[in-house]
Amino acid sequence: MKAINEVKITLPSYSANEGFARVAAAGFFAQMDPTVEEIADIKTAVSEAVTNCIVHGYQDRIGMIHIHAQMFEGGLIKIKIKDKGCGIPDIKLAMEPMYTTCQTGERAGLGFAVMESFMDKVRVYSAVGRGTTVVLTKRILSRAENG
Amino acid sequence: MSVNIQASEEAVTAYISGEIDHHTAKGMREEIDNCLERMQPGILVLDFRDVSFMDSSGIGLVIGRYKLMQELGGEVRVAHPSAHIYKVMKLAKLDQLAVIEQ
Numbered sequence: 001m002k003a004i005n006e007v008k009i010t011l012p013s014y015s016a017n018e019g020f021a022r023v024a025a026a027g028f029f030a031q032m033d034p035t036v037e038e039i040a041d042i043k044t045a046v047s048e049a050v051t052n053c054i055v056h057g058y059q060d061r062i063g064m065i066h067i068h069a070q071m072f073e074g075g076l077i078k079i080k081i082k083d084k085g086c087g088i089p090d091i092k093l094a095m096e097p098m099y100t101t102c103q104t105g106e107r108a109g110l111g112f113a114v115m116e117s118f119m120d121k122v123r124v125y126s127a128v129g130r131g132t133t134v135v136l137t138k139r140i141l142s143r144a145e146n147g
Numbered sequence: 148m149s150v151n152i153q154a155s156e157e158a159v160t161a162y163i164s165g166e167i168d169h170h171t172a173k174g175m176r177e178e179i180d181n182c183l184e185r186m187q188p189g190i191l192v193l194d195f196r197d198v199s200f201m202d203s204s205g206i207g208l209v210i211g212r213y214k215l216m217q218e219l220g221g222e223v224r225v226a227h228p229s230a231h232i233y234k235v236m237k238l239a240k241l242d243q244l245a246v247i248e249q
Contacts, residue, residue, distance in 0.1 A: 015170035022200075040200075040231040047202040051169045106176065108206040110239055117238050
């Protein structure tokens with residue numbers, strides 16, 4: 001399936017870039033005339049995925065985060081968020097709600113749960129020592145269809 | 148990002164404004180905790196009326212304050228979340244830890 005439009009963004013894993021990443025994604029998909037709620041869903045899911053790259057993928061170092069956002073016929077959107085960080089040893093465990101490796105008690109362990117709830121589909125590919133790719137997909141209903 | 152804190156004898160109200168994510172949550176947490184440790188209130192109200200965006204870092208912020216207030220023998224209330232923020236809170240079942248006043 002060929003994308004009708006796409007954008008690639010590469011940014012370093014500074015936490016200050018979390019806000020930019022979600023706003024950039026929201027700005028790109030704005031041309032599909034999504035509802036306010038759909039935009040909020042996309043921003044939240046992208047924020048979670050990018051935060052995972054920063055907090056878990058790269059931990060105490062700065063690496064590059066690659067975001068590839070695509071739109072397809074029928075209102076389908078796909079966002080790939082990739083890091084070349086430490087990788088996830090057990091993806092199923094990492095996706096469990098409330099599971100977190102964070103020791104401070106300030107991370108809820110809900111990143112993947114939020115992504116799964118706000119997007120239609122979340123796929124995770126990871127190899128320890130090589131990095132992680134998260135693929136988020138969602139169908140944006142046009143406002144006409146929403147009524 | 149900012150937190151405006153108002154304290155009375157029984158309650159501390161933290162008016163949070165801006166976007167809550169992993170980047171901004173740290174500063175908010177420090178400001179609120181400084182005040183809680185100083186005031187030791189019976190009630191902490193986290194007011195979200197001026198919060199325009201929140202991801203699961205906001206959940207961590209509420210749960211962390213809930214734990215601290217438990218240690219202090221107090222309670223947490225969440226006030227005025229937007230529809231989207233309420234959706235994130237419901238997903239995390241925050242309504243089981245704190246009273247959420249919409």
